[in-house]
Amino acid sequence: MSITLTRAARAFLALPHTATLTTLRPDGTPHVAPVRFTFDPATGLARVTTRAAARKARNVAAGGPAARVALCQADGPRWITLEGRASVGADPVRLAEAVRRYTARYGSAPPAPPDLAVIEITIDRHLSLNV
Template sequence: MSRATVELPATTRAFLTRPHTATLTTLRPDGSPHVTPVRFTFDAATAVARVTTRATARKAQNVATGGSTARVALCQADGFRWVTLEGQATVADDPARLAEAVRRYTVRYRAAPPAPLDLVVIEIAVESVLGLNL
């Protein structure tokens, strides 16, 4: 996964550390959007967002099916403030990558994420950021 450099204002970086829920939009095999609420983390230094989920979840399947062209949008909103992170996504079950995703999630949300046996991480190489009122 290539790492993009994304410059973010301090207010946007701060907003992305607050323990909000976001929506993740992936594309089904027929091209229609699948939107689901998720918790996520964002590493501004590497421009990588992470979402933990089950391997059998539709969002993970959509990303895996999309291969090297799987693009997603992750949008966090709070009233009239919002930020959307867009980029290429991959699904990983590598133990080290899962451990890092769980560690970051636990720091952000102050509780560990659910830990099903088929836990995977969707990693998003963020290439563009849109936002309002940040």
């Protein structure tokens, strides 16, 4: 499912900012972590590279197909939150695409630990202010 964003929102999401990713621990409490991410407005897919052993990746895996997350990028009084269903995996094709997009957005490749994984978020809702 693709979401409709304004041109200003798409431009804001293309800036090389850090965001926060909120996942739910198995006990239902929120876990918030700073992340770098990419967003493809054509498909509504956001990607976060991480270690498979990282808490955020384990939270997504524990949530199964119903796992929902929120990704929030802010810059002063401007912010946008992207919400959706998430999955985590280490498929080489998906990882390569995530690394390619990350490198294009941030100007350098992401860290490459031996257990590199990608959290893919199918965005189905967004909220924003001043973008």
